[in-house]
Amino acid sequence: MLEIYVNDETSKLQAVILGTAKGFGGVPKLEEAYDPKSIEHIKNGTYPQEADVQAEMEAFATVLKKHGVEVYRPEVIEDYNQVFSRDIGFVIEDKFIRPRILKNRKEEIRGIQYVLNKINPEQQLEVPEGGRVEGGDVMPWKDHLFVGYSKKEDFEEYIVARTNEEGVNFLQESFPNKKVKAFELKKSDTDPKENALHLDCCFQPIGENKAIIYKGGFKNEEDYQFLVDFFGKENIIEITKDEMYQMNSNVFSISKQVIVSEQSFTRLNAELEKHGFTVEKIPYSETSKMEGLLRCSTLPLRREK
Template sequence: MLKLNVNDEISPLKTVVLGTAESCGPVPQPDESYDPKSLEHILAGTYPKEEDMIKEMDAFAAVFKKYGVKVFRPEVIEDCNQIFSRDIAFVIQDKLILANILPDREKEIEAILHVLEYIDPEDIIHAPEEVHVEGGDVMPWYDYIFVGTYTAEDYPSHITARTNDAAVTFLRKQFPNKKVKSFELRKSTNAKENALHLDCCFQPLGKGKAILHKNGFLVEEEYQWLVDFFGADNIFEITADEMYNMFSNVFSISPDVVVSEQNFTRLNNWLRDQGFVVEEIPYAEISKQEGLLRCSTLPLVRA
């Protein structure tokens, strides 16, 4: 059996589910897209090719192998995009929460049933129907659980609004020993302004550092809370273009090792200057679907 353990974003990674790009299906029709960035590439004829995305995910898998991480992959469902395993479930402490994701994507959970068999059924929690939550919006951080939300009345009309107020209440009930801190995110049909998930505009790192994009937050005081929490000198503030390119969606294998996209020159140089080992891989094709490295992973065990 697997003993689940995730209390933060950076402790040494032992076990992870990495999504798969195999058989991810034909290019979606414009009305089938889930986010403005994918729509942009569908309309421009630049939507990523399956073989390119498979190569990118293989590069990610090779980094995990280098660091001795046990990697599960979803079973391949024909013509189904299963890249973003972070959306379908997440682990906090010793519990795995199955998310209520967009109805079209529910079969993605079936593809990881072979992984769930290793987990005590008592440690698997099904979020109630009214709770909308995706793993990209949920970040365990020691005493805290940071949650990206959208609570305005027009929530149902935004396909980019993925986590609601009921999710915050649910997490507070499930984890009474944690401080659940929510952040209102900016939702937009303009890909350069849309913060699809919290990890699209914020990422805590080792060494007390963090990546942040001010305009991803609807409420300036909430953004400022994070600046004060980490300290202004410890923050790498990204531009709107860098948010669009998913600069904040890197992934920590340990407090000292960060996997990043090879084209993120400004960020990668800064990370090295702060003393991190940066494992650079190609992931620019996958980023066209408004997701990157953190989105592709579902950590199960961190030391």
């Protein structure tokens, strides 16, 4: 049996599923795209090539293995995008949650079924009918669970609204010992600079008690303020609208000291180093054109207790 346990975003990573770009097919048709950044790149003729994304993901896998992480990859489903494994499942404490996600992506779980078969069935929960949650919106942080979501009117209006109130309620009921703090995110199906696709597109805890944050990703200023107060202003690295668009908050922590980041994030990387982090810089800019980056590509299975 595969032991699973995740209680925060930064404890030493021991096992992870990293997505795959193999067989993701050519450029999707416009009507097949379901986020504004992909649409922008399809229109501009700059949508990433499979070989380029594959090379970036291999660079990521190399860094993970260098730090002693056990890396699982999905079995390839031909002509199917399996890059962003974060959304198709996530672990909270010792439970694996199978979420309900966009119907265009429902086959993706098949690629990781062989991993799920190694996890005790009693440790697997499924989000009930009507509830919607994607892993990019869910962040365990010790006794808290931070969740990005959309209220009914936004959820029904925007294809980029991926987690609803029913999904938040399911998490609260499933983890009564956690303080579930839900934040409404700003959504746009057409403008990638006005859209926080998931919570990790505008916020992420790092280290022991620090965080990266983009104020404009939150629909309500008091939610942003809650996080600033929670972590302390001196522990917050603020990013700009343009840095949010480039996915600067979507780095990935291998441990409390080591963060994997995109090599072109010069300001952020310098800031992280100033805060004492070791930054593993890799190329990931082609992958980012699909509105996801490093955290989106990973599904942590076990971090150190």
